[in-house]
Amino acid sequence: MTSLRERDETSSVRQSVWRGSLPLRIELDKADCRTYDESDPYLIHFERLSYLGLLIPRLHAFFADRLIFPDINPTEAWLSFERVPLKWHYPLGLLYDLYSGTEPAGPVHTEGGEDDVTDTTPLQWKLTVHFSEYPKELVKLDADGKILHDLYINSVKEADYLRNGNGRTVMSLSEKDSTQLWDGVRQHDSQLFQPINQKLLNPSGVTLRHLPVKLYLPHASSTSSSAIQEDNEAAPGSLRVVQALITPSASNRQPQTIGTALNQILPELFPSRRQPLLAQAVLHGSTLPLTVSVEELVRAVAYLDGWLHVAVVMMA
Structure with missing residues (x-):
């Protein structure tokens, strides 16, 4: 049986991961910029656990008056690192681990102590936002965010199926719970997200089958x-x-x-x-x-x- 101390340590590590963020410097691609000089970059600390697609409305608003075609639809936007298109359904932290070339930090453990998960990334990750030549390998997002929502939910369902041998846990969530789960992701709000997520990770009377x-x-x-x-x-x-x-x-x-x-x-x-x-x-x-x-x-x-x-x- 899990002890109170172990539960507290797991909770502490979970909170540390939740708070993790990356400093991003997002520049407008010169091919889309109407001014001769480069435009000012968009600077933000963005959550490792979140998705770059959630940034698109803010990026479009920030760069709109610098675009060659200012009325272009935000759905034409895509992000890259050194010309590599970044997939919408990959969390930011995964994209960084895959492409940034930064040496990973020391070991991570699920127990408390010196090796807890910590945000040890002080340098900006330089990305480029484009509003033309949309890559064929990327799914195009929609203005209402429904496609990004569906990409996320499909991944949640796949993980649920592996854990339990069926998708009944996620499918049995009420409409209110499903909305709260996605709102927790969009707003990066732990109080919204964690109660629903724990229902998925620890369903009553279900034996864990496989690990996603x-x-x-x-x-x-x-x-x-x-x-x-x-x-x-x-x-x-x-x-x-x-x-x-x-x-x-x-x-x-x-x-x-x-x-x-x-x-x-x-x-x-x-x-x-x-x-x-x-x-x-x-x-x-x-x-x-x-x-x-x-x-x-x-x-x-x-x-x-x-x-x-x-x-x-x-x-x-």
Whole structure:
């Protein structure tokens, strides 16, 4: 049975992850700027857990008087990092871990103490907003935010299905609860989000079947895993997305750790279950100790859609 101290420590880590943000410097693409000189950048600290699509109305309003075509629809906007289009359904923290090239922080644990999750990113991440030449690999958002909402809800449903073997938990949410969940995401309001999220993570009388984990690898990573899904291989910055059925317990009936799961799914990159030798698993900007329980991570520090989105970073 989980002790009061353990619950308090998990809650503390969850709050630390919730408060994590990244300083962004968003510049208007010169091809869309009507002035000869570059326009002033849009500066913001934006939540790691949130989605860049929620920034589009503010970015359009900020840059409108600098655009070649000021009446252009905000739905034409898209964001990139070094010309790599950033996918709307990837949380900001995942995008940063995948593309920024910043060295991840030290280990993250779900217990309290020196290795808690902390925001250790002082440098601005420079992104570019475009209002033309919309990439074919990106879903186009709508003015009312319904598409971004649907992308999020579909991911929530997929995670719920993996955890419980069916999607009844999320499908049984009332309309009020569903609205509150999305409002919590849009407003980044923990008091709105967490009560509904806990209903999804801890449904009464339901046995946890599988753990929702996705692994993201650069194409340079050498692996022959059958679980790999190609994510637009021809595009710059394309990834290999790995998703496999991960049970709460390993084959020896011990709790499934990140190390045992990675050793099973990607043995070429993680030949050891306890020590990273060729690659590191990065979550929320920090490296994961391979001995940490996957179930504890899912319950404590999953992204807002219920998934552990883990970046696999090759070691020097």
